[in-house]
Amino acid sequence: MIQVKAPGKLYIAGEYAVTEPGYKSVLIAVDRFVTATIEEASVAEGTIHSKTLHHEPISFQREEDHIVVSDTNAANQLKYVITAVEVFEQYAKSCGKALKHFDLVIDSNLDDVSGHKYGLGSSAAVLVSVIKVLNEFYELDLANLNIYKLAVIANMKLQSLSSCGDIAVSVFTGWLAYSTFDHDWVMQQIETSSVAEVVKKNWPGLYTEPLQAPENMEVLIGWTGSPASSPYLVSEVKRLKSDPDFYGRFLEQSQSCVERLIYAFKTNNLKGVQSMIRRNRSIIQQMDKEANVDIETPQLKLLCDIAETYGAAAKTSGAGGGDCGIAITGDHTERASIYKSWRASEIKPLPFHVYQGQ
Structure with missing residues (x-):
């Protein structure tokens, strides 16, 4: 049996601008995970079991490059798992691997106990966990960049608005500076080339760089209890392209800010x-x-505003419209006061930490 885990994420800076190729953002991986477990099946049939979707194991068959399950409703709910398997196995076949029957189990603690989403990028972590566990199962020993690219290809077959920063930090973990790739170019490659060929190419605009946080810096996370719709918010903001002067100014201001933020990381400058x-x-x-x-x-x-009253620097995280906000502090004594005030205002502190990888 093989088990791997993929962490959730939070954006620290650069939201919305990061949806444009080449514009930088900063993210963290958090120590909440999607876990994937796999073992070779004892019969000539595979199963997929997502514990968070309350399904019993669903059997599947392969038809050419597709995973086919008999339960249509389950197929829709498991679309991220199924698409990740399909993409990975196309790659594995190009590497000369014979496909095997397996039992795959997916579990998650990215949401709260009642199933409410924190906004930690659960879909991305599902894709990454499946790619990672299949990588070990088929003994391909892929580099992180290739794991990222395979998860992105699966994601792009399912949606097109994501910057895929959540996938990147789920793969690379820790603190990460990131800018997205030219989506039109990659989609064209997906439509005209094999998965292996797409993975092998350099993707225009893609940038990842691990960062080291300044000494004594701490990230506090608060959850509003209200879920956000990232695709809706991103699509609405994209309308600003109709005013190229304003939108261009926003992009340049964000880029300048994030570049200076990255420099502050590199110079150990908490302030x-x-x-x-x-x-x-x-x-x-x-x-x-x-x-x-x-x-x-x-x-x-x-x-x-509560966090700022205690000297922390705070902002929304990700698309906003609900979900989480973050506060950056260098004084650990501030944490208890901020948490207490958040709770009094019905904001739930999430005691998560930056996850630095296995």
Whole structure:
């Protein structure tokens, strides 16, 4: 039996701009996981079991490059798992691997106990966990970059608006600077080339760089209890492209801010990190006002304002509109006060930590 885990994520800075190729963001992997377990099947049939979807194991067959399950409803619910398996096995066959029957189990603790989503990128972690466990099962020993690319190819077959930063940090873990690739170019490659050929190519715009946090820096995470719809919010913000002057200005301001944030990381400058977190919040607030989509909801504003009263630098995380906010502090004594005030305002502190990989 083989078991692997893929962490969830939170954006720290660069949201929305990161959907454009070449514009940088900073993310963290958090110590909450999707876990994938696999073992070779004892019969000539495979099964997939997603514990979080409350399914009994679903049997599957292969038809050419496709995984086919008899239960249509289950097939839809398991589409991320199934697509990841299909993409990986196309790659494995190109490497001369004979396909095997297996039993695959997926479990997750990325949501709260009642099933509410924290916004930690569960779909990305599912894709990554499946690719990682199949990589070990078929003994391909793939580099992280290739695991990322395979998960992205599966993701692009299912949706097109994601920057795939959540996939990147789920693979590389820790603190990560990231910019996305040219989506049109990659999609064209997917449509005209084999999976192996797409993985082998250099992807224009793609950038990943691990970062080391300044000494004594701590990330506090608060959850509003209200889920956000990232695809809707991103699509609404994309409308700002109709005003190229404003949208271009937003992109350049975000890029400059994130570049300075990355420099603060590299120079062990906590105050510089906090300054750029505040600057990024202001840039996103300006864009939010122009797009009129309520990225920083009243509850997220309260979360940030509470943290700021205790000297922390705070902002929304990810698409906003609900889900989580983050606060950056260098004084560990502030944590208890911020948590207490958040709780009093019905904001749930999430005691998660940055996950640095296995």
